Amino acid sequence: MKSGVGISKGLGACEEALQRLLDGKPFVPEHLGLDLSKLTASIVSLEAGFDRGYLKKSRKAHLPILAMIEACRADANNSSGSSNGKNIKRVEDKLVHLEKELALVSSQRDRVLTQNLQLWDRVRELELAARQSKSLKVRLHH
Structure with a gap:
């Protein structure tokens, strides 16, 4: 063609x-x-x-x-008789494609979750540092 x-x-x-x-x-x-x-x-x-x-x-x-x-x-x-083999092949191909897509999406999700946990830890550290800084200022003024 x-x-x-x-x-x-x-x-x-x-x-x-x-x-x-x-x-x-x-x-x-x-x-x-x-x-x-x-x-x-x-x-x-x-x-x-x-x-x-x-x-x-x-x-x-x-x-x-x-x-x-x-x-x-x-x-x-x-040709429905011979198409059963073709249908199985198509379904298998689609399954392989979907498995690859799932692996990619799972990897992206895991990366984002890791980044979120790192950000959350950093926010906690900064909040703790801010509290300690306020506490230190209060002690210095007394």
């Missing part, structure tokens, strides 16, 4: 996005593990970096890619 001569950049981006979706390697995290029987023009548009309504049946140049999307969706619906 290479972009041909005379095809707009937008249409070329949509073709590349469709290929990424078919390969199971989308850029948009929500599209990871996408069931191809649910593939739509709006999903391809979003994956290509456009809004949902970029691909339109009213645009002649868009008809071939819309037909490819429909064919991919129909093929996914018809």
Whole structure:
């Protein structure tokens, strides 16, 4: 699905996005593990970096890619027996992605909690120093 001569950049981006979706390697995290029987023009548009309504049946140049999307969706619906393995692979890929994201978010949370504890300790030290300073001033004046 290479972009041909005379095809707009937008249409070329949509073709590349469709290929990424078919390969199971989308850029948009929500599209990871996408069931191809649910593939739509709006999903391809979003994956290509456009809004949902970029691909339109009213645009002649868009008809071939819309037909490819429909064919991919129909093929996914018809090959449900072989798609079980693909579905398992998609779910596993999504799980790996979510595990990585969880590890990252957990690490960020731990870093922020450590910083907060350090700040809390510093505030306590400063409050204690302020109390001792006031106490020392009171003793010096008497």
